[in-house]
Amino acid sequence: MLWDRGYTAASPRAILDRAEVGQGSMYYHFAGKETLALTALTANADALTARVETALRGRGSAARRIHAFLSMQREVLRGCPVGRMVSEPDVLESTVLFEVLTRTFQQTRDLLVAVVADGVQRRELRPDIDPAELADTVMAVVQGGYVLARAAGDAKPYHRAVRGARALVRLAEA
Amino acid sequence: MLWDRGYTAASPRAILDRAEVGQGSMYYHFAGKETLALTALTANADALTARVETALRGRGSAARRIHAFLSMQREVLRGCPVGRMVSEPDVLESTVLFEVLTRTFQQTRDLLVAVVADGVQRRELRPDIDPAELADTVMAVVQGGYVLARAAGDAKPYHRAVRGARALVRLAEA
DNA sequence: GTCTATACAACGATAGAC
DNA sequence: GTCTATCGTTGTATAGAC
Numbered sequence: 001m002l003w004d005r006g007y008t009a010a011s012p013r014a015i016l017d018r019a020e021v022g023q024g025s026m027y028y029h030f031a032g033k034e035t036l037a038l039t040a041l042t043a044n045a046d047a048l049t050a051r052v053e054t055a056l057r058g059r060g061s062a063a064r065r066i067h068a069f070l071s072m073q074r075e076v077l078r079g080c081p082v083g084r085m086v087s088e089p090d091v092l093e094s095t096v097l098f099e100v101l102t103r104t105f106q107q108t109r110d111l112l113v114a115v116v117a118d119g120v121q122r123r124e125l126r127p128d129i130d131p132a133e134l135a136d137t138v139m140a141v142v143q144g145g146y147v148l149a150r151a152a153g154d155a156k157p158y159h160r161a162v163r164g165a166r167a168l169v170r171l172a173e174a
Numbered sequence: 175m176l177w178d179r180g181y182t183a184a185s186p187r188a189i190l191d192r193a194e195v196g197q198g199s200m201y202y203h204f205a206g207k208e209t210l211a212l213t214a215l216t217a218n219a220d221a222l223t224a225r226v227e228t229a230l231r232g233r234g235s236a237a238r239r240i241h242a243f244l245s246m247q248r249e250v251l252r253g254c255p256v257g258r259m260v261s262e263p264d265v266l267e268s269t270v271l272f273e274v275l276t277r278t279f280q281q282t283r284d285l286l287v288a289v290v291a292d293g294v295q296r297r298e299l300r301p302d303i304d305p306a307e308l309a310d311t312v313m314a315v316v317q318g319g320y321v322l323a324r325a326a327g328d329a330k331p332y333h334r335a336v337r338g339a340r341a342l343v344r345l346a347e348a
Numbered sequence: 349g350t351c352t353a354t355a356c357a358a359c360g361a362t363a364g365a366c
Numbered sequence: 367g368t369c370t371a372t373c374g375t376t377g378t379a380t381a382g383a384c
Binding site for chain 1: 278303309312341342346
């Protein structure tokens with residue numbers, strides 16, 4: 001529900017209905033909505049990071065690993081389970097929730113920067129490529145692809161953006 | 175307020191307080207919150223589209239015009255006034271609000287596709303560049319840059335993503 | 349056209365029985 | 367541990383005076 005509707009729109013009542021438990025039951029296990037959301041968001045974020053690691057740690061050249069990251073299967077119209085939180089005021093005001101966002105993005109960034117730096121060092125990628133910049137560009141294409149798709153109500157813009165990015169990364173090969 | 179807090183978090187009460195008018199006054203001028211938001215969102219979207227047109231219609235090569243689009247001044251940590259709406263359930267459920275999102279993104283896309291197609295045709299850009307793909311990639315970098323910046327609580331990831339995109343676009347020049 | 353007062357539902361959370 | 371009942375607050379909107 002956090003993924004599909006976001007933090008604010010996922011009300012305790014709706015959560016309890018969906019879980020088919022009574023009104024008060026959630027407060028026995030969780031201090032409140034924020035704590036429950038922290039658990040759910042952490043689970044979503046960790047699952048995502050694990051998949052990202054699998055894609056990026058694969059064998060092959062730097063370009064192939066970046067392609068693998070770009071080509072990961074994603075529920076495009078559902079949006080990114082982590083990235084979609086960044087525009088919710090309540091999430092930004094929650095230290096613990098915001099920290100999950102920051103940490104999750106930083107982990108992916110670190111992995112991508114390492115892949116690119118490795119590729120440059122091995123002369124698979126052009127020497128003038130800046131690893132930090134390319135890493136953020138690639139992440140931005142994915143996050144922005146979600147936005148374009150949701151604004152269009154159609155996954156095609158996401159796939160076009162990703163294919164365009166793959167073509168550009170090929171040009172960055174040495 | 176729509177820009178800063180989004181649709182759901184911008185409550186009529188808060189709006190009326192900020193406007194320094196009494197509780198009922200807004201309902202004389204607008205049918206409800208949705209109608210007021212439509213007016214505000216349309217104003218934000220039109221202002222943005224006008225600036226995009228200025229950047230993309232400028233003289234210079236296709237690459238220069240794409241660079242101009244990427245380098246437009248943006249309030250990075252505030253997020254995109256249009257793009258930030260895509261994760262709000264109430265906005266997606268509102269036909270009129272959603273239509274503004276769709277239309278605004280489509281207008282920018284059309285302009286960018288034309289610039290890229292023109293560049294390919296003039297042999298300023300490599301012949302294997304797909305205009306629709308590059309256009310969506312460039313838009314995605316901007317939208318995703320906002321997301322990265324907000325998740326980090328820092329504008330730097332946005333600027334890195336955009337600089338990385340500019341570097342890739344230079345590689346796409348013929 | 350703007351105001352104050354108020355309606356009614358939903359929100360997040362708690363009480364207290366079992 | 368889970369339930370039903372309920373609390374106080376806020377969200378969206380309306381009523382009716384001026």
